[in-house]
Amino acid sequence: MSHLTDLPPWAAIAVCALLLLGAATTLIGSLGLLRLSDFYERLHAPTIATSGGTILICLASILCFAVLQGRWVFHELLIIFFVTVTTPVTLMLLGQAALYRDRFEERQDVPRKPRPALDEE
Amino acid sequence: MIELAIIWSVLLAQSMLALAMAFALYRIARGPRAQDRILGLDTLYVNAMLLLLSFGIRTANTVYFETALIIAVIGFASSIALAKFLMRGEVIE
Amino acid sequence: MRTWLPYPLLSTGLFVMWLLLNQSVAPGSILLGLVLSAVLAWVTLKLQPARSNLHRLGRAFGLAVHVVGDIIRSNIAVTGIILRSRRRPANAGFLTIDLDLDDENALALLACIVTATPGTAWLEYDRRLKTVLIHVLDIENEALWRRTVKGYEAQLKEIFQ
Numbered sequence: 268m269s270h271l272t273d274l275p276p277w278a279a280i281a282v283c284a285l286l287l288l289g290a291a292t293t294l295i296g297s298l299g300l301l302r303l304s305d306f307y308e309r310l311h312a313p314t315i316a317t318s319g320g321t322i323l324i325c326l327a328s329i330l331c332f333a334v335l336q337g338r339w340v341f342h343e344l345l346i347i348f349f350v351t352v353t354t355p356v357t358l359m360l361l362g363q364a365a366l367y368r369d370r371f372e373e374r375q376d377v378p379r380k381p382r383p384a385l386d387e388e
Numbered sequence: 389m390i391e392l393a394i395i396w397s398v399l400l401a402q403s404m405l406a407l408a409m410a411f412a413l414y415r416i417a418r419g420p421r422a423q424d425r426i427l428g429l430d431t432l433y434v435n436a437m438l439l440l441l442s443f444g445i446r447t448a449n450t451v452y453f454e455t456a457l458i459i460a461v462i463g464f465a466s467s468i469a470l471a472k473f474l475m476r477g478e479v480i481e
Numbered sequence: 482m483r484t485w486l487p488y489p490l491l492s493t494g495l496f497v498m499w500l501l502l503n504q505s506v507a508p509g510s511i512l513l514g515l516v517l518s519a520v521l522a523w524v525t526l527k528l529q530p531a532r533s534n535l536h537r538l539g540r541a542f543g544l545a546v547h548v549v550g551d552i553i554r555s556n557i558a559v560t561g562i563i564l565r566s567r568r569r570p571a572n573a574g575f576l577t578i579d580l581d582l583d584d585e586n587a588l589a590l591l592a593c594i595v596t597a598t599p600g601t602a603w604l605e606y607d608r609r610l611k612t613v614l615i616h617v618l619d620i621e622n623e624a625l626w627r628r629t630v631k632g633y634e635a636q637l638k639e640i641f642q
Contacts, residue, residue: 283398290405293404317434320438332448342453
């Protein structure tokens with residue numbers, strides 16, 4: 268059923284190594300989401316999954332289809348580009364929202380706004 | 389021999405990605421606050437996209453890429469909308 | 482030239498993206514891609530994004546190499562912190578850094594670089610004081626983080642002026 272076994276051995280080893288490494292990186296990123304104790308600490312965890320995991324798995328996929336189909340297919344570069352560009356934007360917005368809410372609730376462990384009297388953007 | 393190794397390592401990678409999805413789901417269910425849940429959702433969609441890519445490798449089928457790309461686009465839009473909602477919608481009532 | 486292609490870089494990027502999505506270089510998809518990239522650049526003109534003139538695009542390559550190296554290094558560092566976090570909780574903290582960048586696009590790029598690096602997250606930029614609030618996962622190396630951000634800032638200044 269699987270045509271993956273048609274790969275020559277060197278390509279198969281490279282694809283499997285990239286895939287396993289990418290999956291392990293993603294797993295560690297999600298483990299960070301599980302284990303770290305504070306929201307601002309957890310904010311750092313997904314970037315591992317996106318920068319490490321996505322790039323490695325997409326590279327595995329590029330290599331796999333390039334060898335199987337005998338031509339270079341760079342479709343996955345779009346996914347790499349899109350994910351690496353959009354994740355920081357999401358995380359920045361989320362961080363700002365969390366900061367805003369924490370300040371609104373006057374939590375003590377969050378830095379105050381530098382000049383509260385002049386603000387609103 | 390090498391065929392068996394390939395099949396098992398792809399399976400192993402897929403189960404690691406599934407476990408990563410489970411961790412993200414735990415964070416969504418557990419919270420404790422709304423921003424934690426959105427962060428979990430963000431991680432969940434990235435992990436789901438990677439799982440689809442690995443399905444594509446396993447079955448040697450390129451149809452999965454379109455799905456992965458669509459998940460990436462829609463997940464991004466929904467995370468941004470939710471984060472914006474947190475900033476403007478819920479706190480000031 | 483300026484009236485037909487107001488944003489040459491954006492149009493080129495869109496055109497390449499279109500070809501990648503289609504996975505073909507047939508005349509039809511090239512023609513449609515050219516038309517689409519020109520029209521979408523026109524649409525962007527209506528949004529009036531902040532313009533900045535790029536100097537020395539060659540330096541951007543150096544910056545990219547620098548960023549990739551830093552991301553790989555801090556990926557490994559953050560992996561270590563997460564795996565050890567059960568025994569030794571992460572020592573995280575906030576950091577305020579003074580910036581001297583005026584260009585909007587340069588600031589946006591700096592924010593993306595800082596957030597894309599695991600271990601640092603850009604939280605808030607204060608336009609009046611020109612300071613940025615950054616959260617770092619490993620506050621012990623505070624001086625190192627300050628130096629890293631300052632280094633990016635200097636490189637971006639050279640590119641954007």
